[in-house]
Amino acid sequence: MPDAIPQHPLQNVPADDASARDIEKILDGSEDAISTPRLAEIVGGDVPGDARERDLLRKEQERRPENFYSDLIHAISGLQYPEDEACKMWKDILLHKMEMSQRMGRNVGIHVAALDYFKNLRGELEQVHIVASSLLLATARLAITDGLTGLYNHRYFQDRLERELRHAREVSDCVSLLMIDIDFFKVYNDLNGHIAGDVALREVAETIRSNVKEGDVAARYGGEEFAVIMCDTRKEDAAGAAERIRLAVEGVSFPSEEVLPTGNLTVSVGVAEFPQDAHDRTGLIAHADRALYVAKRSGRNRVCAVVGDRRMTRRTQHNLAVRWHVLPNDGVFHTFECRDISLEGMGVYGREIPEPGRVIRIFLPGAEDDPVLGQVVWRTEKSDNGMAAGVRFVALDKRQERNLMEAVGP
Structure with missing residues (x-):
C-alpha cells in the first residue's frame, strides 16, 4: 500500500x-x-x-x-x-x-x-x-488560526472585521456578524470530559465552516463561542444562514449528548448588522453579543437578531410581581403584575397605575438596589376595577438588561 x-x-x-x-x-x-x-x-x-x-x-x-x-x-x-x-x-x-x-x-x-x-x-x-x-x-x-478547530483565531478575527468594516464604510456596503455559542457546553464538558469537549468543539467548527458561503470568515472567538463575518450580507440573510447552522448542529450526533438538559447539543446565535446596528467593530460585536444573550435567555437553540437598537424576542410572564413608585418619589410603593416583557418595555396590570406620560421607578425582584425607569405610554380601565397599561423602559444599561432577563427567568 x-x-x-x-x-x-x-x-x-x-x-x-x-x-x-x-x-x-x-x-x-x-x-x-x-x-x-x-x-x-x-x-x-x-x-x-x-x-x-x-x-x-x-x-x-x-x-x-x-x-x-x-x-x-x-x-x-x-x-x-x-x-x-x-x-x-x-x-x-x-x-x-x-x-x-x-x-x-x-x-x-x-x-x-x-x-x-x-x-x-x-x-x-x-x-x-x-x-x-x-x-x-x-x-x-x-499565526492566524486556532490550533484546536482550524478556524481563524481571535486576533485575526478582530483584524479582519476591522478591515471589512473599513472597506464597507468606503463603498457604503453592509457587513453582518454572527456570534455563536454552544448551549450547556460546560455541563457537556464536565460530564463527558475535556477530550469529548474538544471533539465537540471541532465538530461544531466544521459544521459552521460547511454552512457558510465562500467569502465568509469563520473564527473561534474564544472558549465555546464562534463568530462569522458575512460581507455584503443583510441581517435577514445572515439570520437565515444562522438558522441553517443551528439546524445543522442540532442534526449532528455528538457522543453522550443525552446528558445535557435538552438531550442533545445545540447552539444559540446572535446576529447584528453594520451600519444598521452599530458603526464600528466594538459596537457591532456588542450588539451581536447582546442578541446572543437574548437567544440564550429565551430558551437556547435559537437565532436572535437585534432589530433597531433594543428589540428582543418577546416573552410572557403572568406571575412576576414588581414594586414601583412614581417620580419624583412620593414615598408610596405600589405593586403591579408584569406581562409581555421585552427590552423595550412591558405590559402591566394593577389597581393603581399613574396616567400616561408619568415616569416610574421599577424595582425588579433580585435587583431592588438597581431600579429601572419606565414611562407609562397608555392606560385603560379593566372591568374588575383594575387597570392595564403599557410601560416603556427609559435608558436601560447592559447591567439592567441582564437584571431584567434574570427576573423574567428562562
Missing part, C-alpha cells in the same frame, strides 16, 4: 484568506500575491515613479492584516519585529533578492535572499539551520 499523502499545512484555508494564502504565495515565489504587475515591481524593489504609484503601494499595504509583515518575517527568520519595522525589512529583502538575482544571473529565491539579509547584512542570525518550506508555511498558518 502506498504511503499516505501528507496533508499540506494550508490546504484547508478558505480561498478568501488575506494572510496565510498570501504568505504561501510569497514563500512559494508566486507573483500573484500582489494585485497588479506594476505593483509587484514596486513591492519587489522598484521605486514608485509618481504619486499615483505611491498611492497604489499604500493601498496594497492597507490590504494586509495589521500583523501581516510581522508574521511574514517571523515565518522566514523566526525573528519578531513590530509591524512597521517588519514592513520596511520586507521591502529591503525584496530589493536584496532582486540585486542578488541580477548578479548571479538566476532567481535566488526569497529564502536565500532573506538568509543572506539577516546573516550577512544585519548580522542578526548566527546559527543558521535549513528547514523545509512546509514548516515555514505551517508557522505562518499558526
Whole structure:
C-alpha cells in the first residue's frame, strides 16, 4: 500500500484568506500575491515613479492584516519585529533578492535572499539551520488560526472585521456578524470530559465552516463561542444562514449528548448588522453579543437578531410581581403584575397605575438596589376595577438588561 499523502499545512484555508494564502504565495515565489504587475515591481524593489504609484503601494499595504509583515518575517527568520519595522525589512529583502538575482544571473529565491539579509547584512542570525518550506508555511498558518478547530483565531478575527468594516464604510456596503455559542457546553464538558469537549468543539467548527458561503470568515472567538463575518450580507440573510447552522448542529450526533438538559447539543446565535446596528467593530460585536444573550435567555437553540437598537424576542410572564413608585418619589410603593416583557418595555396590570406620560421607578425582584425607569405610554380601565397599561423602559444599561432577563427567568 502506498504511503499516505501528507496533508499540506494550508490546504484547508478558505480561498478568501488575506494572510496565510498570501504568505504561501510569497514563500512559494508566486507573483500573484500582489494585485497588479506594476505593483509587484514596486513591492519587489522598484521605486514608485509618481504619486499615483505611491498611492497604489499604500493601498496594497492597507490590504494586509495589521500583523501581516510581522508574521511574514517571523515565518522566514523566526525573528519578531513590530509591524512597521517588519514592513520596511520586507521591502529591503525584496530589493536584496532582486540585486542578488541580477548578479548571479538566476532567481535566488526569497529564502536565500532573506538568509543572506539577516546573516550577512544585519548580522542578526548566527546559527543558521535549513528547514523545509512546509514548516515555514505551517508557522505562518499558526499565526492566524486556532490550533484546536482550524478556524481563524481571535486576533485575526478582530483584524479582519476591522478591515471589512473599513472597506464597507468606503463603498457604503453592509457587513453582518454572527456570534455563536454552544448551549450547556460546560455541563457537556464536565460530564463527558475535556477530550469529548474538544471533539465537540471541532465538530461544531466544521459544521459552521460547511454552512457558510465562500467569502465568509469563520473564527473561534474564544472558549465555546464562534463568530462569522458575512460581507455584503443583510441581517435577514445572515439570520437565515444562522438558522441553517443551528439546524445543522442540532442534526449532528455528538457522543453522550443525552446528558445535557435538552438531550442533545445545540447552539444559540446572535446576529447584528453594520451600519444598521452599530458603526464600528466594538459596537457591532456588542450588539451581536447582546442578541446572543437574548437567544440564550429565551430558551437556547435559537437565532436572535437585534432589530433597531433594543428589540428582543418577546416573552410572557403572568406571575412576576414588581414594586414601583412614581417620580419624583412620593414615598408610596405600589405593586403591579408584569406581562409581555421585552427590552423595550412591558405590559402591566394593577389597581393603581399613574396616567400616561408619568415616569416610574421599577424595582425588579433580585435587583431592588438597581431600579429601572419606565414611562407609562397608555392606560385603560379593566372591568374588575383594575387597570392595564403599557410601560416603556427609559435608558436601560447592559447591567439592567441582564437584571431584567434574570427576573423574567428562562
